Amino acid sequence: MDDLRQRLTEVAQEVADQAQGPGPEAARRRGRRRAGMRTTATALALALAVGGFIVARGLVRGTAETPSLSGSARPAPPRTVALPVLGPLRPQDYALDSKLQAGGRRTGPLEIVAQGAKGGKAWRIVAYRASLKEGNSICAFFESKATGRTATCQSETQGLAVASIGHRVYYGFVAKQVGTVRLTVNGATPASVNVKPTKASQEFPVDFYAAFVPPQTPSNASVDLTTLDANGHQLCQQALVPAAGRSRC
């Protein structure tokens, strides 16, 4: 060992002998305090990030189109996808968005599960079953010459209630025992819209519906979704946020 190494080692030993730490219990307390602060900071940062995202999304979409209503679920907003609409069912037009549905895949055939016309414009719902990270899911595309096309996927164990562009129509799926879907729109005349879900094929464990709200309905109107069985008994009621995805009903 050379002289420098020896000098350093001797001093280090001297310092080590004199070192007076607060002790292991103090270190553990400090560690627990740090962990608590880290948890709090993480939660705060997450809350800020989520809040910022929601605000930013509202700014991008335009606040008039995404009014904030409380007491409703908003987990899976619909996506507007490119035209064409109402053309032939080409699988490539209904592919899962790889960015939003990474790892997901279609597990069933494309089907037109509901269709009709409103104000002289044709509309339809195209759906298929899919395997997503949430589990077995149903992807539904609402298409209309008037509103374009909106798409979303939702676990088939949940209901789905989605407002299409402009919130003039709500579409989604409900359990097969549902006989009527009722939308109650505050401030609209008439105040409620009743539709019967279209019976889907055996491919789907649910039925689909599309309910149009009166054209004069304010875009920030609160909307309640009620499901009734075939005898008119209420099964479920839930406040909806325009553009919301998951439904408890």
Next chain:
Amino acid sequence: MNRGGDFDEFYRATFGRLVGQLFFVTADLHEAEDVVQEAMARASSRWSQLENYDLPEDWVRRVAMNLAIDGLRRARRRAVAMIRLGPTSDVPPISADGVLVATALRQLPLRYRRAVVLHYLVGLPVQEVARELGIPVATVKTHLARGRRALATQLRLDPQEVQPKHG
């Protein structure tokens, strides 16, 4: 022995040694104690992982070293303001030789100090010092050579006695 007991044993076995090593980076006993205590606190909160490491002491030393460097950088930024108030009384309560070494270390750039500590005190080969510090082996050799030369001058060692023994 339970996990708390394991950590206590680890703490008692290594705290002093780590402070002795970190002293050569901070050049201040209290600062060295503080960074090692903070590193120990971090180790305690993840002890279930660290206790499976071959050398948990390496992890604690690395954390303490980073904390010391951060602290020194902050101190450097404060130095301009502090200089008007005169020197701080942070001379450690150690022997005359210890004071001499601490004073000599303060003259060394931080990057030299880290290399000197890891190589001469911890006993890491040059290659491992390079890996630990994330710099090329040649740079480590340069830091060691310049650090040695500066310390030899400061401590009035015979330069021939402190020739490199790189491994």
